[in-house]
Amino acid sequence: MTDAVLTLNAGSSSIKFALFELGAAGGAVRAARGAVESIDAAPHFTGEAADGTVVTDQRWPQPLEFTALLETVMAWAESRLGGDTLRAVGHRVVHGGALHDGPERMTPALLAALEGLVPLAPLHQPHNLVPIRAIAAARPDLPQVACFDTAFHHGMPRAATRFALPREYDDAGIRRYGFHGLSYEYIARRLEQVAPALAKRRVIVAHLGNGASLCALRQGRSVDTTMGFTALDGLMMGTRCGNLDPGVILHFGQALGLSMAQVEDVLYRRSGLLGVSGGIASDMRALLASTDPRARDAVELFVYRVAREAGALASSLGGLDGLVFTAGIGEHAPAIRALVAARLDWLGVELDAAANADGAALISTPRSRIEVRVIPTDEEAMIAQHTLDSLASLD
Numbered sequence: 001m002t003d004a005v006l007t008l009n010a011g012s013s014s015i016k017f018a019l020f021e022l023g024a025a026g027g028a029v030r031a032a033r034g035a036v037e038s039i040d041a042a043p044h045f046t047g048e049a050a051d052g053t054v055v056t057d058q059r060w061p062q063p064l065e066f067t068a069l070l071e072t073v074m075a076w077a078e079s080r081l082g083g084d085t086l087r088a089v090g091h092r093v094v095h096g097g098a099l100h101d102g103p104e105r106m107t108p109a110l111l112a113a114l115e116g117l118v119p120l121a122p123l124h125q126p127h128n129l130v131p132i133r134a135i136a137a138a139r140p141d142l143p144q145v146a147c148f149d150t151a152f153h154h155g156m157p158r159a160a161t162r163f164a165l166p167r168e169y170d171d172a173g174i175r176r177y178g179f180h181g182l183s184y185e186y187i188a189r190r191l192e193q194v195a196p197a198l199a200k201r202r203v204i205v206a207h208l209g210n211g212a213s214l215c216a217l218r219q220g221r222s223v224d225t226t227m228g229f230t231a232l233d234g235l236m237m238g239t240r241c242g243n244l245d246p247g248v249i250l251h252f253g254q255a256l257g258l259s260m261a262q263v264e265d266v267l268y269r270r271s272g273l274l275g276v277s278g279g280i281a282s283d284m285r286a287l288l289a290s291t292d293p294r295a296r297d298a299v300e301l302f303v304y305r306v307a308r309e310a311g312a313l314a315s316s317l318g319g320l321d322g323l324v325f326t327a328g329i330g331e332h333a334p335a336i337r338a339l340v341a342a343r344l345d346w347l348g349v350e351l352d353a354a355a356n357a358d359g360a361a362l363i364s365t366p367r368s369r370i371e372v373r374v375i376p377t378d379e380e381a382m383i384a385q386h387t388l389d390s391l392a393s394l395d
Contacts, residue, residue: 001024002080003021003084003085003087003148003388003391004019004021004022004031004084004085004087005019005020005086005087005088005089005090005384005388005391006018006019006020006086006088006090006339006385007020007075007090007091007092007380007387008073008087008089008090008091008092008307009091009092009287009379009381009383010092010127010130010131010134010296011092011127012040012123013036013037013038013039013040013041013126014034014035014036014037014038014039014341015035015039015069015070015073015131015176016033016034016222016297016380017033017034017035017037017073017077017218018030018033018055018380018384019031019032019033019035019081020380020381020384020388021081021084024086026093026144027385027389028384028385030050030380030381030384031050031080031084032047032048032049032050032077032078032080033047033048034038034046034047034048034056036073039063039064039066039069039196040063041065042060042061042062042063043059043060043063043069044057044058044059044060044355045057045058045059045069045073045076045207045255046268047076047080051111051330055118056076056310059238060313061325063362066130066131066134067134070134070135071132071138071235073173074135074139079201080231086142087325088141088142088143088144088145088387088388088390088391088392089131089135089142089144089145089387090103090130090144090147090381090383090384090386090387091106091132091144091145091147091229091296091383092128092147092149092182092379093114093125093128093129093146093147093148093149093375094124094125094128094148094149094179095114095120095121095124095125095148095149095150095177096114096117096119096146096150097113097116097117097120097150097173097177098173098175098177099113099315100113100146100148101148101150101151101154102145102146102151103146103147103148103386103387103389103390104145105143105144105145105390106132106136106143106145106146108145108239108288110146111129111132111133111136112365113222114133114146115129119230119232120177120230121230122284123231123268128352130322132146136362137221143183143391144254145322145381145383145384145386145387145390145391147182147329147383148181149179149180149181149182149370149386150177150178150179150181150223151181152177152178152181152182152184152185153177153178153181153222153225154221154224155221156222156223156224156225157223157224158175159393160176160224160225160316161175161177162175162176163175163176163228163229163303167312170197173291174229174359175229176225176227176228176229176233177227177228177229177261177313178215178222178225178227178228179209179211179213179214179225179227179231180211180213180215180225180227181222181380182379182383183207183327183377183379183382184207184215184217184222185206185376185378186224186378186379186381186382186383187205187207187324187326188205188220188221189220189382190375191203191217191322191373191375192220194361194373194375195322195371195373197395198321198344198371198373199217199220199321200219200220201219201320201321201322202216202218202314202317202318202319202320202321202322203216203217203218203320203321203323203324203326204216204217204310204313204314204320204322204323204359205217205326205338206306206310206323206324206325206326206330207326207327207330207331208235208326208327208328208330208333208336209305209327209328209329209330210236210237210238210239210282210283210328211231211238211240212234212235212236212238212242212306212327212329213225213234213238214234214235214306214309214313214359215313215314216313216314216317218317223316224313224316224317225316226242226313227307227311229244231366232267232268232367235302235306235309236271236272236273236276236301236302236305236354237272237273238273238274238283238284239268239269239270239272239273239274239282240268240271241266241267241271241272241275241369242305243273243305244267248272249263249267255313262359270328273287273298273302275311276292276294276297276298276301277292277294277295277298278292278294280294280295281293281295282300284299284302284328284329284336284369285333288300288333288335288336289359291385294367299336299339300394301362302336303336303339303340303343303356304343305376306340307344310340310344310347311344311347311383319373320347320348320370321370322370322371322372322373323341323344323349323370323371323372323373324368324371324373324374324375325337325372325375326345326373326375326377327377330373330374331376331377332359334356334357335358337351337356337363337372338351338353341356344370347369347370348368348369348370349364349369349370349372350364350365350367350369350370351363351364351365351368352364353388355394359374360374361373361374361375
């Protein structure tokens with residue numbers, strides 16, 4: 001009999017999940033995965049075996065209660081256990097605030113503390129907490145572990161976390177936290193395995209997807225990152241604006257008469273690639289395939305912003321030895337990697353065009369002063385490992 005853990009990543013319109021077994025060396029080995037998409041409209045459930053084969057495909061014509069969908073996920077996962085025992089559920093929680101710097105076993109007190117952080121991540125945190133409450137009510141004896149996207153950045157220097165605001169706001173928690181930490185932690189660990197010498201040096205990781213950010217690593221630890229107080233900051237993203245002069249927000253309200261709800265809608269849902277392309281798409285694949293000049297504008301601005309922020313992080317690191325691309329765009333868009341690299345040639349980045357086009361792991365030339373790699377991220381595996389480690393610490 002083998003221990004197994006379930007990972008859950010709940011958002012506003014989807015539930016992503018994976019089932020992991022405890023491997024022989026104590027690591028987490030994926031046994032199955034799946035998702036429920038469009039939960040607010042016509043839910044679509046898919047479940048995959050370990051090899052990626054779709055073994056379940058189910059649709060509902062109308063929305064269902066979240067608890068019903070969650071029970072469907074739990075029942076499906078348990079049906080895949082065989083002789084394994086489901087020991088715990090690990091959750092991605094976007095915001096851990098200033099006090100939670102590592103995975104934690106869920107308790108009523110911790111849940112209350114995380115609910116208090118909802119104002120810091122209003123579009124993410126509430127959805128992360130819904131399945132935690134539901135499982136606690138339905139299966140109170142099943143341990144749950146919260147894994148925070150902010151935790152990996154807790155060691156950043158004080159200057160990297162401060163805003164130039166009056167001190168009382170810093171004391172109230174208005175500071176730079178950083179996000180995508182589970183992804184960056186996974187990449188830092190993988191880098192130790194695939195390029196141990198580089199892992200000890202100065203590396204920028206580019207997590208480029210619908211949500212996008214960069215992280216500066218020194219010896220595998222975060223020293224700076226582009227996201228700050230919220231996941232709206234930093235790079236241009238699929239529908240989020242990234243860095244923005246605060247005066248624009250004042251102008252929205254004072255001159256254009258937008259309400260705070262309207263401003264939130266513009267910044268989170270109507271900007272980024274979608275907004276700059278004039279509504280063509282938020283998906284980089286569609287923009288790269290388009291001949292519309294507005295699509296080219298969006299791609300050009302995205303690349304410009306990535307390269308500009310990379311230059312800033314190189315300054316935070318005092319130089320640069322490596323660049324790692326990851327996440328949906330970073331892993332699957334060689335054209336974007338090439339454009340970013342071209343803008344960073346002043347740092348000594350030189351791509352091997354053939355290796356980049358072929359999707360190789362190492363895509364820089366032997367002459368390049370900067371080692372450039374593509375490493376697929378796996379936040380689910382990171383959550384599973386944290387959950388198993390948390391259980392082991394209690395045994």
